[in-house]
Amino acid sequence: MYAYNPDKFASLYVSDLGQRLWLFLTAPENVARLETASQLNKPAVEGLEEELLEEFREDILADRVKQMVGHMVRQILEQRDWVLDQSDVKVQSVPFSKAARYRRPDWITFHAFRNASDPRDVVITDRRQNARLPAGARWTFYATFASPLRAAVAFGVRDIRQLRQQVNSHGYQRVRVDRMLRRA
Numbered sequence: 001m002y003a004y005n006p007d008k009f010a011s012l013y014v015s016d017l018g019q020r021l022w023l024f025l026t027a028p029e030n031v032a033r034l035e036t037a038s039q040l041n042k043p044a045v046e047g048l049e050e051e052l053l054e055e056f057r058e059d060i061l062a063d064r065v066k067q068m069v070g071h072m073v074r075q076i077l078e079q080r081d082w083v084l085d086q087s088d089v090k091v092q093s094v095p096f097s098k099a100a101r102y103r104r105p106d107w108i109t110f111h112a113f114r115n116a117s118d119p120r121d122v123v124i125t126d127r128r129q130n131a132r133l134p135a136g137a138r139w140t141f142y143a144t145f146a147s148p149l150r151a152a153v154a155f156g157v158r159d160i161r162q163l164r165q166q167v168n169s170h171g172y173q174r175v176r177v178d179r180m181l182r183r184a
Contacts, residue, residue: 002026002076009068017059018068024055025072031080034073038082041146043089043099044073053095060095070100077102085109085146107146108164112155113139120179122155124163125172132171 004022006013013022024030030048037047045052052060052069059065074084085103103109111128115121116138123139125131133139143154151157155175166173 002079004072004075006068007071009064009071012064012068017056017065021056021065021069022072024052025069025076031076034077035080035082038077038102039147041101041103041144043091043096043101044077045069045096045099046091046093049093049095066095074100074102081105103146106148106160108160109144109146110151110163110167111144112142114142116140120177122175122177123172124151124155124157124167124175126164126167134172134174 004013006018009018012018025034025048030051033047033051034044035047038044056065060069081104082102083105085101087100088098089101091097091099108126110124110126111131113123113125113131113133115123118137121137122142123133125133128141128144145151145154148157148160151160151163155177157163157173157175163173
């Protein structure tokens, strides 16, 4: 069971709407939606937009209600060992225009760049802007990732600590991403 400290939302939380929102957000399937959006490096509430609109209709459009939803989501995810990654991330949808993104505490954001003449030649760094990249190639931005699972599957990085050390000391790590063969 989740604990909620309503703080500045106390009067809204004790209302029927506030109670219904808390029950809705803490339902196991909705917690799973929040975590799935977070695993995809999206603001958590993006995983619930349709469901919130369906359940609460125009009540969810009030700014104070949306703020309380964000406050509740943060407390739910923090109790599940997620940490705030970035607040005020632009969301281009209804009902939210900005929302918070969460990550696991052991996740570090990395950026991958591809060699323009050899797309299997990839450089991973911790900076997207002004990154120190190897000379002798033209590098184009490819992807951003944070989870160790994405690092392993997409780029063959098995040891995230070693990647972090390499990037800290040299500014990047160069990897070769081999083509996966499909089964017929």
